[in-house]
Amino acid sequence: MTFSPDDRILFELWGIPLNATIFYTWVVMALLTIAASLITRNLRPDVPPNRWRTTLEVIVLAIQAQIEEVAGRRENHLLYFAGTIFLFVAVSNLLLVIPGFEPPTASLSTTTALALSVLVAVPIFGITSRGLGGYLRTYLEPSFVMLPFKIISEMSRAISLAIRLYGNIMSGAVIAAILLSVAPFFFPVVMDVLGLLTGLIQAYIFAILAAVYISSATADGAEPI
Amino acid sequence: MSIDWITVAAQIVNFLVLVWLLKRFLYRPILDGIDRREVEITQRMQEAAHVREQAQAMEQAYRDKVQALDVAQADLTETIRRKAEEQRDALLADARRKLEKEHETWRTHLDDEARKYKARLHRAGAASLLALTGKALDDLADETLEERMARHLAQKLGPMAQDLRRAAAKVSEAVVTSQGPLSQAGRQAVQSELQDVFPDISVRFETDEEQSPGLVLRMGGAEVAWTVETYLEGLASMIDAELVSGRDAPGAER
Numbered sequence: 001m002t003f004s005p006d007d008r009i010l011f012e013l014w015g016i017p018l019n020a021t022i023f024y025t026w027v028v029m030a031l032l033t034i035a036a037s038l039i040t041r042n043l044r045p046d047v048p049p050n051r052w053r054t055t056l057e058v059i060v061l062a063i064q065a066q067i068e069e070v071a072g073r074r075e076n077h078l079l080y081f082a083g084t085i086f087l088f089v090a091v092s093n094l095l096l097v098i099p100g101f102e103p104p105t106a107s108l109s110t111t112t113a114l115a116l117s118v119l120v121a122v123p124i125f126g127i128t129s130r131g132l133g134g135y136l137r138t139y140l141e142p143s144f145v146m147l148p149f150k151i152i153s154e155m156s157r158a159i160s161l162a163i164r165l166y167g168n169i170m171s172g173a174v175i176a177a178i179l180l181s182v183a184p185f186f187f188p189v190v191m192d193v194l195g196l197l198t199g200l201i202q203a204y205i206f207a208i209l210a211a212v213y214i215s216s217a218t219a220d221g222a223e224p225i
Numbered sequence: 226m227s228i229d230w231i232t233v234a235a236q237i238v239n240f241l242v243l244v245w246l247l248k249r250f251l252y253r254p255i256l257d258g259i260d261r262r263e264v265e266i267t268q269r270m271q272e273a274a275h276v277r278e279q280a281q282a283m284e285q286a287y288r289d290k291v292q293a294l295d296v297a298q299a300d301l302t303e304t305i306r307r308k309a310e311e312q313r314d315a316l317l318a319d320a321r322r323k324l325e326k327e328h329e330t331w332r333t334h335l336d337d338e339a340r341k342y343k344a345r346l347h348r349a350g351a352a353s354l355l356a357l358t359g360k361a362l363d364d365l366a367d368e369t370l371e372e373r374m375a376r377h378l379a380q381k382l383g384p385m386a387q388d389l390r391r392a393a394a395k396v397s398e399a400v401v402t403s404q405g406p407l408s409q410a411g412r413q414a415v416q417s418e419l420q421d422v423f424p425d426i427s428v429r430f431e432t433d434e435e436q437s438p439g440l441v442l443r444m445g446g447a448e449v450a451w452t453v454e455t456y457l458e459g460l461a462s463m464i465d466a467e468l469v470s471g472r473d474a475p476g477a478e479r
Binding site for chain 2: 004019021022025026029032033036040041043056057064076079081083084085087088104107108109110112116117
């Protein structure tokens with residue numbers, strides 16, 4: 001039994017083997033990009049928005065409001081970053097209900113990649129906001145003794161992000177697979193519904209934590225969690 | 226549970242590409258659209274407020290105009306009413322004047338008619354009196370009325386001699402006028418009496434058909450008349466005096 005989609009090679013592209021993680025990531029990316037592109041084309045201020053555009057506006061404004069609530073200010077770059085994390089993770093998890101689809105978030109490589117992205121984004125946003133010296137000084141506050149603990153904290157954040165998401169999604173998929181073999185008609189459906197809820201919650205948690213980490217590194221951000 | 230670092234790197238790249246794609250096709254269009262719509266709504270609300278202010282200003286201007294028109298209409302109505310009253314008063318005064326004038330004309334005409342009627346009555350009375358008296362004198366005394374009146378005038382000259390002398394001090398001629406030719410006896414009676422009173426004066430006898438029957442003696446500015454008309458006038462004055470006294474008397478019937 002294969003638990004990780006990384007191990008499942010679907011085909012080769014120019015001699016490079018493509019596993020299910022990358023392929024379904026591209027599927028999610030294509031789905032998000034095409035949907036956004038179709039909905040947001042021909043936007044004019046004098047034309048009332050249709051229901052799809054209104055739905056997208058509600059989603060984007062909800063993400064922006066959550067990030068603003070966490071960061072204490074409106075930050076578009078943070079919206080792009082954390083919002084993309086949320087949408088990618090949420091769509092990947094929601095597509096779990098489609099038979100044959102393997103969510104890329106069930107791959108530890110994907111969650112690690114996202115966690116590493118957050119890990120790198122935190123100093124980038126911090127340096128951009130505070131400057132290099134200002135950001136590095138946060139590692140020495142309130143005392144230089146805190147430096148190793150701060151570094152360990154940064155690393156543990158990334159690891160916890162990666163493991164939390166991977167564990168939740170992978171376990172949901174594995175449990176669904178196991179129950180499918182044991183009781184193929186009822187329990188997999190219930191588990192899939194539960195998986196949808198869990199997937200959305202995990203997407204929300206991952207994005208919010210990313211926003212909190214990044215905003216805490218910026219000038220007047222929230223206190224680190 | 227293993228990490229494929231090549232997949233990790235690919236997923237990092239994929240994630241960054243997805244960030245760029247969503248920024249390009251989702252966030253920017255949505256946020257820019259919302260911003261543009263907010264600007265559009267703000268502009269429209271400002272335009273609506275501006276239009277509302279203009280409408281309110283126009284409404285106020287129209288209200289002022291209507292009020293001014295009402296005031297002007299009231300003034301015009303008052304002016305017209307005042308002019309109408311003046312014209313009415315003028316027309317009434319003019320009508321009153323015309324009425325008074327017509328009334329005066331009517332009164333004049335009435336007085337004239339009354340005078341003419343009175344004159345006709347006088348003439349009829351005089352003619353009747355003259356005819357009756359003349360017939361009575363002719364039947365009873367074989368004498369004409371004018372001869373008798375001439376003698377009567379001659380008798381009246383005596384008591385009036387002093388007055389006549391004063392009135393006709395430097396007059397050399399006396400004129401005696403009658404309606405018809407006076408008889409010889411009558412002429413002699415008048416002439417002899419005048420000669421007695423005024424010895425230096427000559428007497429001339431004339432006729433005047435317009436004159437009432439009787440005699441009129443003129444000496445310069447003095448005139449003594451003894452005619453039927455004077456008799457009737459005296460009679461009428463007496464009757465009027467009697468009527469006035471009777472009307473004013475106590476116990477008279479009102």
